[in-house]
Amino acid sequence: MRTLFLELMEQYVVAKNPKLMLRRSETVVERMLSNWMSICLYQYLKDSAGEPLYKLFKAIKHQVEKGPVDAVQKKAKYTLNDTGLLGDDVEYAPLTVSVIVQDEGVDAIPVKVLNCDTISQVKEKIIDQVYRTQPCSCWPKPDSVVLGEYPPIHESHVPDCVGMGSMGPWVRDGATLILSKVGVSQQPEDSQQDLPGERHALLEEENRVWHLVRPTDEVDEGKSKRGSVKEKERTKAITEIYLTRLLSVKGTLQQFVDNFFQSVLAPGHAVPPAVKYFFDFLDEQAEKHDIRDEDTIHIWKTNSLPLRFWVNILKNPHFIFDVHVHEVVDASLSVIAQTFMDACTRTEHKLSRDSPSNKLLYAKEISTYKKMVEDYYKGVRQMVQVSDQDMNTHLAEISRAHTDSLNTLVALHQLYQYTQKYYDEIINALEEDPAAQKMQLAFRLQQIAAALENKVTDL
Numbered sequence: 001m002r003t004l005f006l007e008l009m010e011q012y013v014v015a016k017n018p019k020l021m022l023r024r025s026e027t028v029v030e031r032m033l034s035n036w037m038s039i040c041l042y043q044y045l046k047d048s049a050g051e052p053l054y055k056l057f058k059a060i061k062h063q064v065e066k067g068p069v070d071a072v073q074k075k076a077k078y079t080l081n082d083t084g085l086l087g088d089d090v091e092y093a094p095l096t097v098s099v100i101v102q103d104e105g106v107d108a109i110p111v112k113v114l115n116c117d118t119i120s121q122v123k124e125k126i127i128d129q130v131y132r133t134q135p136c137s138c139w140p141k142p143d144s145v146v147l148g149e150y151p152p153i154h155e156s157h158v159p160d161c162v163g164m165g166s167m168g169p170w171v172r173d174g175a176t177l178i179l180s181k182v183g184v185s186q187q188p189e190d191s192q193q194d195l196p197g198e199r200h201a202l203l204e205e206e207n208r209v210w211h212l213v214r215p216t217d218e219v220d221e222g223k224s225k226r227g228s229v230k231e232k233e234r235t236k237a238i239t240e241i242y243l244t245r246l247l248s249v250k251g252t253l254q255q256f257v258d259n260f261f262q263s264v265l266a267p268g269h270a271v272p273p274a275v276k277y278f279f280d281f282l283d284e285q286a287e288k289h290d291i292r293d294e295d296t297i298h299i300w301k302t303n304s305l306p307l308r309f310w311v312n313i314l315k316n317p318h319f320i321f322d323v324h325v326h327e328v329v330d331a332s333l334s335v336i337a338q339t340f341m342d343a344c345t346r347t348e349h350k351l352s353r354d355s356p357s358n359k360l361l362y363a364k365e366i367s368t369y370k371k372m373v374e375d376y377y378k379g380v381r382q383m384v385q386v387s388d389q390d391m392n393t394h395l396a397e398i399s400r401a402h403t404d405s406l407n408t409l410v411a412l413h414q415l416y417q418y419t420q421k422y423y424d425e426i427i428n429a430l431e432e433d434p435a436a437q438k439m440q441l442a443f444r445l446q447q448i449a450a451a452l453e454n455k456v457t458d459l
Contacts, residue, residue, distance in 0.1 A: 001036065002281070004029035013289045019296050022303035028418075033278075037309045039398060040274030045313075045320065048270075049263040056256040057317045057325075060332045063249055065125065068092050070212040071118045074327040078249050082357040084331035085242055090212050092116040095173045099126050100150055102180040115171070118211060123147060126179060135322040140181060150178040243357060249332075250361050257336055261343075264310050265372040271379070273394045275305060277386040279377070295346055301377055302344040311337050335361070343369030416452070423449065 008029055012021040025031050060080075067077035068090040075086040093115045098108035111129045113122050123142040131139045171177075282300045291297065315337045318325050325333070335358045342349070342359070343366060349355075351363055362369075386394075419426055430442035 001029060001032050004032070005281075006285070009285055009289070013291075018289075018291060019299050022300060022308070025308075033304060034308055037274065037278075037305065039402075040395075041272050041309060043398075043401075044270075044272045049260070049310075050320065052256070052260040052263040053313065053317060054321055056253070056260050056336070057321070057323065057329070057333070059253055059256045061326075061329050063252060064326070064328050064332070068114060068116050068212055069121065069328055071121060072211045073213060074331075075213075076328040076331075077245070079328060079332050080246060080249055080253070080335040080358070080361065081331035082242065082246060084328060085246065086212065087242060088213050090116060093173075095171065095175075097126075097171065098174070098176045099130060100176065100178050101130055102178055108176060116212060119147065123179075126177075130179065136324055137322050144182050146180050146182060148178050148180065150176045243360065246357060246361055253332075254365075257339075260314075261340070261369060261372060264306075265369075265376040271383060273386045273391060276380055276383050277391045278304060279380050280385060283381065298346055298377065302373075306344045306373070307341060311340055314340060339366070339369070342366060344373050346370075416448070419445070 004027075008027060009018070009021060012018045022030060022033070025034060063078045064076045068086060069076045070086055073086075075084050077086045077090065079085055095113050095115055096110055097113060099111050100108050109130055111126050113125050117125070120142050123145060126147070127139050127142065127145070279301055282297060282304070286292075286297050286300075313319055315330075315333055316325070317323060317333070338358050339362045342362075349359060351359060359366075427442050427445065430436040430445065433441075436442065
C-alpha cells in the first residue's frame with residue numbers, strides 16, 4: 001500500500017494538483033486505505049467512539065418519534081433538516097398502550113405512541129420496545145405482525161376518512177393490544193384460519209397516498225411559493241419560524257453531538273497507531289516534494305481520516321451497529337455529518353439570512369469544532385513516532401485478534417473479481433515490471449485464471 005501511495009502522490013504532484021489527492025476512492029490504493037483505516041480503528045471505535053455515536057443515534061431517534069412523522073413524505077416535526085421538516089401544525093396527543101405478545105407470556109409491556117401514528121408506525125414502536133433486548137436484525141418486520149384489541153370485543157376497522165390508517169380516532173389512552181405474528185401459510189381469504197385476534201386487528205388502508213398532509217395542501221403550498229412578492233415574504237417568515245424549531249431540536253441534541261466530536265477529535269483520547277503512522281507518512285512526503293502549503297497537508301489528512309472514515313459511519317450507523325436507520329433519522333444525521341465536514345475545512349464561510357439552515361444551526365459552534373480539528377492534527381504531529389516495526393507489530397496483533405472473524409477466501413475472491421475486470425491491463429503491467437518479472441507474477445496469474453475458469457492464456 002505504501003508503494004502504491006508513493007506512485008499516486010507522484011502523479012498528483014507532477015500534475016500540480018496535490019490537493020485533489022484522496023478526494024475520491026477511484027484507485028485501488030484509495031479503497032485499500034478505506035479498508036485499512038476501518039480495520040485499524042475498529043478497536044478504538046469499540047472502546048471510545050462507538051458509545052457516543054450510538055447515544056447520538058438513539059437521541060435523534062427519540063426526538064423524531066416524540067412528534068408527528070408523515071409516513072408518506074418522510075417529514076418530521078422534530079428534526080435538524082429543514083427539507084425533512086413537517087411544516088404543517090399537526091394536532092396530536094401522546095398515548096400509552098399496553099401490549100401483550102401472543103404466545104410469549106401475559107405480561108403487558110407499556111409503549112408510547114401518538115394518536116396520529118399510522119398502524120405501521122405503531123407496529124414499529126411496539127416492536128422496538130418489545131424486542132429491545134434482541135438484535136435488530138432478529139426483530140419481526142411490521143408487515144409480518146398484526147395488532148388487535150385485547151380482549152377482542154368487536155370487529156375493528158380503520159375509518160375511510162383516516163389517511164394511511166391512523167389509529168387515533170378509536171384507540172384510547174391506556175388500551176391493551178395484542179401483537180400476533182402472521183402465519184406463514186395463512187392466506188388473507190382463509191378467515192377460518194385466522195390467528196386469535198387477527199380479525200380484530202387494526203387494519204391499514206392501502207388506497208390512500210397521504211398521511212398527515214394531504215396532496216392538495218402540497219399543491220396549494222407550491223402555488224404560494226410561485227405567487228406574489230407578499231406571498232414569498234410570508235413563506236420566508238414561516239421558514240424563519242421553522243428555523244426556531246430546528247434550533248430547539250439542535251439544543252436538545254447538542255450534548256450528544258459534542259460528546260461524539262470530542263470522542264473523535266479530543267487529544268486526551270489515545271490516538272490509534274495507524275493514524276499517527278499515516279499522518280507522519282503524509283508529512284514526510286509533503287516535505288520530500290517540497291509542499292509547504294499547510295492547507296494541502298490539512299486536506300490530505302482530512303480526506304484520509306475524518307471524511308473517509310468518521311463521516312461515513314456517522315451517516316451510516318448501521319455499518320457498525322445492528323440498527324435500522326429510518327429516513328427521518330438519516331436526514332438529521334446528514335446535517336451533523338455536514339457540520340463535521342465543515343469543521344474539517346479551513347475555508348471560512350460568510351453566513352447570511354440566505355445561507356443553508358444547517359450552517360446557520362451550528363454557526364456558533366463551528367469555530368470551536370474547527371479548532372478541535374486543528375488541535376487534533378497538531379497533537380498527532382507531536383506524538384512519539386510510530387516506527388515501521390511498531391506498525392507491523394500492531395498489524396500482526398490486529399490480524400491475530402480477528403483471525404476467526406475474517407474470511408480470506410472471500411477477500412481473495414473479491415480481488416479476483418477486480419482482476420477479471422482489468423485482466424489484460426494487469427497482465428501487461430506485470431510483464432513490464434522488473435520486480436514482477438523476477439517473481440513471475442504474470443505467469444502465476446495466468447495459471448490462476450486457467451484453473452478457475454479455463455481462461456485462454458499463453459501457457
